[in-house]
Amino acid sequence: MPFSVLKISLLFLLLVTMTQMAICRIIHVGPGKAFKNIRPALLEAKDYDTVYVYHSFYKEGNIVINKKIVMIGVDQPVIDGDKKYEVVSIKSDDVVFKGFQVQNSGFASLNDPGGIKVYDANDVVIENNLLENNFFGIYIQYGKNCIIRNNRVKAYGIEEQQIGNGIHCWKSDSLQIIGNHIQGHRDGIYFEFVTHSIIWCNISKYNIRYGLHFMFSNDDAYINNYFEANGAGVAVMYTKNVIMYGNTFKNSKGDASYGILLKEISDAEIRGNRFINNTSALFLEGANRMLIHKNVFSGNGWGLKIQANCMDNVITENNFAGNTFDISTNGSLVLNTFNDNYWDKYEGYDLDKNGIGDLPFHPLSLYSVIIENNPIAMLLYRSFMVTLLERTEKLIPSITPENFRDDRPVLKPYDL
Amino acid sequence: MKGITKFVIADILKNRIILFYALILGVFSWSIFSLEDNTSKGIMSLLNIILLTVPLVSIIFSNIYMYNSAEFIELLVSQPVKRSAIWTSLFIGLAVALNVSFLVGIGIPVLLFVPFMTGMTVIITGMMITTIFVSIAMLCSILMRDKARGIGLSIMLWLFLSLIYDGLVLFFMFQYADYPIEKPMAIFSALNPIDLARIQVLLQVDVAALMGYTGAIFKKMFGTMTGYLVSLILMLLWIVIPFLISIKLFNKKDL
Numbered sequence: 012m013p014f015s016v017l018k019i020s021l022l023f024l025l026l027v028t029m030t031q032m033a034i035c036r037i038i039h040v041g042p043g044k045a046f047k048n049i050r051p052a053l054l055e056a057k058d059y060d061t062v063y064v065y066h067s068f069y070k071e072g073n074i075v076i077n078k079k080i081v082m083i084g085v086d087q088p089v090i091d092g093d094k095k096y097e098v099v100s101i102k103s104d105d106v107v108f109k110g111f112q113v114q115n116s117g118f119a120s121l122n123d124p125g126g127i128k129v130y131d132a133n134d135v136v137i138e139n140n141l142l143e144n145n146f147f148g149i150y151i152q153y154g155k156n157c158i159i160r161n162n163r164v165k166a167y168g169i170e171e172q173q174i175g176n177g178i179h180c181w182k183s184d185s186l187q188i189i190g191n192h193i194q195g196h197r198d199g200i201y202f203e204f205v206t207h208s209i210i211w212c213n214i215s216k217y218n219i220r221y222g223l224h225f226m227f228s229n230d231d232a233y234i235n236n237y238f239e240a241n242g243a244g245v246a247v248m249y250t251k252n253v254i255m256y257g258n259t260f261k262n263s264k265g266d267a268s269y270g271i272l273l274k275e276i277s278d279a280e281i282r283g284n285r286f287i288n289n290t291s292a293l294f295l296e297g298a299n300r301m302l303i304h305k306n307v308f309s310g311n312g313w314g315l316k317i318q319a320n321c322m323d324n325v326i327t328e329n330n331f332a333g334n335t336f337d338i339s340t341n342g343s344l345v346l347n348t349f350n351d352n353y354w355d356k357y358e359g360y361d362l363d364k365n366g367i368g369d370l371p372f373h374p375l376s377l378y379s380v381i382i383e384n385n386p387i388a389m390l391l392y393r394s395f396m397v398t399l400l401e402r403t404e405k406l407i408p409s410i411t412p413e414n415f416r417d418d419r420p421v422l423k424p425y426d427l
Numbered sequence: 428m429k430g431i432t433k434f435v436i437a438d439i440l441k442n443r444i445i446l447f448y449a450l451i452l453g454v455f456s457w458s459i460f461s462l463e464d465n466t467s468k469g470i471m472s473l474l475n476i477i478l479l480t481v482p483l484v485s486i487i488f489s490n491i492y493m494y495n496s497a498e499f500i501e502l503l504v505s506q507p508v509k510r511s512a513i514w515t516s517l518f519i520g521l522a523v524a525l526n527v528s529f530l531v532g533i534g535i536p537v538l539l540f541v542p543f544m545t546g547m548t549v550i551i552t553g554m555m556i557t558t559i560f561v562s563i564a565m566l567c568s569i570l571m572r573d574k575a576r577g578i579g580l581s582i583m584l585w586l587f588l589s590l591i592y593d594g595l596v597l598f599f600m601f602q603y604a605d606y607p608i609e610k611p612m613a614i615f616s617a618l619n620p621i622d623l624a625r626i627q628v629l630l631q632v633d634v635a636a637l638m639g640y641t642g643a644i645f646k647k648m649f650g651t652m653t654g655y656l657v658s659l660i661l662m663l664l665w666i667v668i669p670f671l672i673s674i675k676l677f678n679k680k681d682l
Contacts, residue, residue, distance in 0.1 A: 310467075312633065332465060333465055333467050333468070335633045355465055355468065384604075385600065385601065385604050387600060387608060387609050387612055388597070388600055390596070390600075390612055390613060390616050390622075390626070391593055391596060391597055391600075391616070391622075392629060392633070393471065393474065393625060393629060393633075394478075394593040394621075394622065394625055395475070395478065395479060395589060395590055395593065396590060396593040396594050396597060397593070397597075398475070
């Protein structure tokens with residue numbers, strides 16, 4: 012038999028791919044190319060086409076991508092929104108948008124224009140773009156399986172109500188936010204009703220409000236991100252099943268500023284993070300069943316502010332060193348465990364040389380309780396009188412809850 | 428005046444107590460920093476010494492020295508030297524000797540082990556404290572002719588400034604906790620040189636915590652450049668005012 016079934020089917024496949032190749036074209040946009048502007052090129056384009064945009068300055072109002080195309084910027088072409096329009100709107104699935112500079116979007120609090128906004132689309136990739144001075148940077152609503160990678164998002168916001176978020180995601184699922192750099196927006200990364208997503212290796216700093224802000228976003232992971240000097244640190248609210256590994260929270264300073272603020276969170280794991288020089292490193296309110304382990308708390312005003320409405324949290328194997336107060340709380344009810352941590356303020360001994368102190372450690376100092384109720388008393392901190400009071404309280408606890416203690420404080424810091 | 432100052436310094440150094448003082452301070456600070464790898468913790472231990480031991484030694488030593496040199500002063504007064512010159516050179520002599528031993532004992536290890544800004548704050552406030560208490564001691568010695576009463580007074584003053592004052596501030600703070608007392612409290616504690624010194628060091632070490640609720644007040648009052656200058660001026664006033672009063676009394680005193 013000259014033609015086997017296999018051969019025929021292979022031929023058929025070849026034909027099909029060839030027609031397909033004939034269908035999807037490459038369109039060039041730029042000075043001296045087939046198209047001068049992006050909009051006519053997009054009108055011409057069909058699904059699965061590739062549009063190359065060469066370096067130039069494009070000011071064409073709102074650019075809507077409603078076909079499944081790949082848009083590639085060559086040498087970072089600039090798309091300008093003239094401070095009136097939403098710059099790029101992606102309204103189709105399977106769009107790739109990469110290598111552009113998108114700038115000067117409009118400002119409106121009714122429809123939230125963004126530099127790049129994705130409406131109701133799946134499998135969109137936004138990569139290697141530079142976003143400058145937009146109201147919202149990258150905005151995803153009802154997105155699924157979208158990837159936002161290696162973008163630099165920069166704005167120059169001064170007041171909270173006059174600037175949007177860097178990367179804003181709303182009612183989305185399975186997003187990947189990787190390696191972005193966000194600066195000067197209201198919130199660096201904002202998640203609301205976003206599930207099964209990963210935020211990995213992003214840098215978010217000098218944002219006006221939060222470096223990262225998420226609410227009602229379950230089953231997400233935050234890994235190896237870096238948050239520095241954001242107005243109020245990082246806030247995590249009304250969420251469950253969250254994983255936070257290896258992030259750095261640094262220099263969140265101010266009265267209402269936290270390394271992480273956790274409010275109504277349950278079943279989360281916070282592991283291997285570094286909290287450095289924050290006013291309050293980790294603030295827990297209504298947080299339940301959390302596992303907080305292998306973190307480093309150093310140089311903070313307050314290491315852990317744990318409100319009395321938190322329960323069943325396990326705080327273990329952390330290093331607390333160089334904090335003004337390791338822990339503070341607002342009540343006397345203790346429903347959490349604090350074992351096997353390293354505390355640099357521990358003054359006990361270890362007679363059996365097993366590396367674990369023989370006396371329990373009371374991490375809650377009298378003065379942190381006093382300051383919780385009467386913040387001005389900070390003026391007298393470290394005066395002889397206060398040191399005397401603290402000593403007595405350590406020996407005979409009366410104001411601080413007696414069962415607030417680490418029964419197995421380790422003597423050497425963990426290698427974290 | 429130069430001659431008298433030189434003589435006083437030589438005399439103080441000769442009596443070896445001051446060398447012993449420098450040695451003790453040195454042993455303390457070297458052992459603190461070599462045992463403790465966490466420098467901010469080391470600074471805190473050192474702060475207790477600076478806020479308690481240094482003023483105590485300065486005030487007691489200067490006071491006793493003044494009483495012991497009563498005959499020497501009488502002798503000098505009979506010479507053609509101005510009284511204020513005698514008093515000033517005694518003051519300078521005491522202050523220099525005590526400050527040198529402070530610098531040798533605490534200054535060197537602090538500069539070696541502690542970050543520069545924090546270290547300088549610790550050293551400057553320590554030197555201020557030393558000089559302030561020399562000045563207060565001289566006032567005590569001129570106020571009380573009787574040695575026992577004079578030393579008693581200086582111990583009382585030391586106790587008041589380093590312990591009782593803070594207790595009082597704390598007491599008022601709790602009594603009036605419901606009122607907006609931030610500013611009066613800050614001013615109140617700025618009036619005590621020991622508190623002032625402590626707050627300056629606190630601003631270096633516990634910055635993160637101070638950025639909290641009281642941060643605004645703290646920053647405004649003490650943390651800014653003006654705040655820093657104001658606290659420096661307040662400390663200088665603590666040196667100058669008791670000294671001027673004592674010099675006035677000495678000028679009029681019937682020896």
